[in-house]
Amino acid sequence: MQQITQQPSVIRHTRAGKINIRSGNRVSLVLRSTLWALGALTVLAFFFFDYTGFRPLQAIPETLYNLKAMFLEPKLSHFGWGEAAMQVAITLGLGALATVFGAVFAFFLALGAAENLSVPWLSKSIRVVVAFVRAVPTVLWVLIFAIAAGLGSEAAVLGMLFHSVAYLVKAFSEAFEEVDPKILEALRSTGAGWWQTVVHGVVPSTFTYLLSWTFLRFEINFSVAVAMGAAAGAGGIGFELFMASGFYFDLREVGMITYMILAIAIVLEIFSTRLKSRVYSAD
């Protein structure tokens, strides 16, 4: 992807007259200080932790025992297979709704945000709003909507929609900006209007990218939907996971649910990797 360009620098010598092969430039200075800073902050972090009730000697064997019960003896006990499939379908449905609506909104906003298709003030202001929306965690959006719009699939989808739109606007507008300016120029010189350039120039040359980004977002939205079920009571398999671990303390059921989520996530990942490699091999 990015080429690392070696910057030409004056050859420096050490005091002994050897060529100083370590002579750093700005890049390696920033790189090194970033790494040192991260290392120092990591060490410092352990002094800021709250260790209430943390007993590692007891917790580690307990975790291993729990993991064994979860993953080697999985079993559903509070609901049947039909119900489980239904809950998985609800989670998938929440993810799909947020993705489809998100892609539609993001398409139009990205047209406004792309620098080659829009005016500077519009593209700047869309970018600022999107950066703000992205900075608020999804779960906070869902919880805030849950008070305002009532708990249910509406709040969950609206909350997830905010993040999906923000994510896709960034991806889509970058794809639009990479459209060959010659295509746009050729269309404009035939007297095509703005919409005609978009429909006949921009969309056909970016469509596969848009599709692959949208599917990637669906993959993300599935796990977000699981999270929203667990943390915001949005229903679906995530809620069952929360109930199994937080209310019934049923490790075997937690294991079974985790297996279901894992299976779907892996299928989605394989599908999206295939789609991505097809897009990249096409051009």
Added chain:
Amino acid sequence: MNETVLKKRKFQMTLLFLGVIVLTYLSAWITDYGFISSLEAVPGAMAWMASNLLVNGEALGKLPDIMDKLIETIFMSIAATTIAAALSLFLAIMGSKTTMVNRAFGTFSRFVASLSRNIPVVAWSLILLLSFGQNSVTGFLALFVGTVGFLTRAFIETIDEAALGSVEALRATGATYWQIVSKAVVPQGLPQMVSWVLFMIETNIRSATLVGILTGTGIGYMFDMYYKTMNYEVVALITITIVLAVILIELLSTRIRKVIL
């Protein structure tokens, strides 16, 4: 492009759009989602936010407590990401086809990464909560496990892109495996890897809020507590501090990225 190709393309597009519409209706039916009611809810929600999510003086009094928890959360994300990056580097070197020691190790490390990435961080935090209890370590471990999977995949891609030529060149000079890894693979991929680490720190601060709600730690716990007691002024203040923290870190990492990439 001739007429049949265009026709076929048009047909495929129509099929795709029909498929998406059917999928949307099916999803709405399963999740009991009302299109009209959700449209109606948006203005109401906006009005509610504008009138209730206002920070007042009483909420500002809670600021020291909030900052305390926010700093704990930021440290938790940084520590989880950095330590995960160290492990991921090892797993990625084992898992990448360019630098793989042998097939068994390669498959094993990719399997570990896939498992940790595809089990959602929610599941990890609920699983760990059962035995580690309600403290920062649980949140830290949940973030750590999820990050390892993601970073390993990113690092493998980085190594495959950056190092192929130089690995071959060094091998031709008779360099040993560790010399190849330390002199070619790591230095070549380092800027891209640091960029991924910075990206993951941003993501993890947001995930830490979610993990915090589930495991009762950090800023997420604070948010949940005031949310449940309907103290929305403090909820607004917490949201604002999270947004500021995320944007600040994003700006910082954008600047670093501009220099190193």
